[in-house]
Amino acid sequence: MAFELHLRYLSRFISTPPSVRCKHLCACDLDLAMLSSDLAVVVFVRRMSCRTCHVDISCSWVLFYQECLSPFDYCDIVTSTTHKSLRGPRGGIIFFRKGPKPRKRGMFSNQGDGSDKYDFEEKINFAVFPALQGGPHNNHIAALAVALKQVASPEYKTYMQQVKRNAQVLAAALMRRNCRLVTGGTDNHMILWDLRNLGLTGKNFEKVCELCHITVNKVMIFDDNGSMTPGGLRIGTPAMTSRGCQENDFEMIADFLLKAAHIANSVQKEHGRLAKAFLKGLENNNDIIELRTRVENFASLFAMPGFEV
Secondary structure: HHHHHHHHHHHHHHHHHHHHHHHHHEEEEEEEEOOOOOOHHHHHHOOOOEEEEEEOOOOOOOHHHHHOOOEEEEEOEEEEEEOOOOOOOEEEEEEEOOOEOOOOOOOOOOOOOOOOOOOHHHHHHHHHHHHHHHOOOOOHHHHHHHHHHOOOHHHHHHHHHHHHHHHHHHHHHHOOOOOEEHHOOOOOEEEEEEOHHHOOEEEEEEEEHHHOOOOOEEEOOOOOOOOOOOOOEEEEEEEHHHOOOOOOHHHHHHHHHHHHHHHHHHHHHHHHOOOHHHHHOOOOOOHHHHHHHHHHHHOOOOOOOOOOO
């Protein structure tokens, strides 16, 4: 099911003539969060005459401990944020290939002189500085060093394994409640919830959750009409795992999310989908006040880093 979805997700790319693909899509930018950990599609794309393959692993530091398949074997460039599951400073990190390129299949041993090398380093370094970044921020560099040191600890491995378990429990809990998830579940730290069968948009649902003190992120998914009214919701488990939540706690979180969906549906039926009318319907809504109180009482049971001082 997941692989079929991936092929559908890439249908426009596949249907493009190879000459155009090579000219205009030589960097194939795939989001590992969207594609879960099934990297068969990455291998598939590499064989579709792309010169360069780029994967954004977003915040999947589960890769560090082989908790899901690694894109490094297949991709020339891998990028990631550093402020989500890594729990470091706000920023990003770029990995790229260096050195001589491997000999292509079908080449004889006397073909080529072995001088063909990857040329990413100079281009990426120039793109970062001076093109995009004004200069190095030593405070960010130091904070990233601290975060990467934590990654090398046994405690971080335990944390990442718990992040995965919590995500899978949350996904299963939502699916038991007849919610539709992209790829039918998750293999990593993130869940993509397709809200369209509930008649909701990610934008309206995100607003309801915000008023209930639940942080989620609206997101476009396959077959969406546009970015203004995305039909999906992105939910991650690292933050609440860092606060100490276990599997049974995410069963409760699933109840909160479903209640928020019912509230959004009710308001939408009464006031309509348009932003102005929908926001009007959220004012002084008793259901939102009740859910917000439940969420605050639940969240207060767990430690909040930085709040104890």
